[in-house]
Amino acid sequence: MLHKLFRSICCSCSTPSPLQIHSAPSFSSSIQHLEEKIAFLIRKCPDMRALRQIHGHLLRNPFICPFPSLTFALSKVLGFCALSSSGDISYAGRLFDVIPQPNVFSWNSMIRGYSQAQNQSMAPIKLYKRMLCSGCAIPNSYTIAFVLKACSNGSAYAEGRQVHSHAYRYGLDSSSFVQTGLMNFYAKCEEIASARAVFDGIHGKNLVAWSAMISGYARIGMANESLGLFREMQEVGLSPDEVTMVSVISACAKAGALGLGRWIHSFVKRKGITADLVLSTALIDMYSKCGLIKKAKEVFDEMVDMDTMAWSTMIVGFATHGLVEDALNLFSRMIESKVKPNQVTFLGVLSACAHSGLVSHGRRFWSAMQDSGIPPRWNITAAWSTSSVEPASSTKRSPSPAGCPSTQTS
């Protein structure tokens, strides 16, 4: 089926003759047509099995897919393997290693793919270093944003600062995606003053920039600053969305600001902001932490689809309030609903058992937890290299501006 489809697509895009190649508009149009077809085919690709067939066709029939279309096609194949939920990052890695001169799209797909993959915390930054050293592709705003995300996830502060200076040197620091990436990176590394410096330097801040800063303050418990910025955002005429509201609700939860939290909840309703899964979970947490467990349960009961985090938040809430029976009953309902518990869920039920001296129940949950493959302890280690990351050549600008770190590591 796929074979036939591929054949028909490729046959409909005839290989340009030498005459056509000299006739630039015709050649260019033919190439573009072929690339559109290949992109379509990969976009519709259901799984790795089909993707491997497409990849095989490309390699076996280079005459129907000449350079530069082969480069384009391979970067599309790579993008699917590295980024799609039905992709395969190890296949992407093997493919990437045999591409002679990967283009910037391929580098970016791999950097982003490794950032999203489990147990690959070192890989994105190593790859970024390889990209800079290779000198065959210049980072763009996508590269910088993806690497910054990887640095945020891995709390790789030294590397992130270097990436900041690279953003400046390559003239990419005016990209809104890079700016948001920088704010998030600094906020996640608890360098909130640096995050704020980036935020203050943005001209024409959009909703994402405001939300990122509000979230940065909320995350480290600076509730007043978070809520103050939320007010300021509205004063400049920007309307918050559900993502902004989640951070604001989280700030109320951390501050134990029930009055404000209730006002925010009514604000969400009044403005018609969708109380999606994440926002509802944030509300449950806020009401629970502010002592209003009944209201938390009301929000939970109104939810249609609950994930592990929503169930766990409610279970932990009950446990914290000493409502042991409610916590254990909810855990049973969660299992009946076929939602998989995680370490936080078990922490909730075990803490409920501890509060009420239910030793035998506790032992059963302890065994069930280990049977589920959840170890009693887990470590999240940021195994990042602290070695220097330097571009191979070509700096666009120097020296660094105020607030932008030097590229040299001490």
Added chain:
DNA sequence: GTAGGGTTAG
């Protein structure tokens, strides 16, 4: 000329 940023539980 392929693609992207801000959100929740311990």
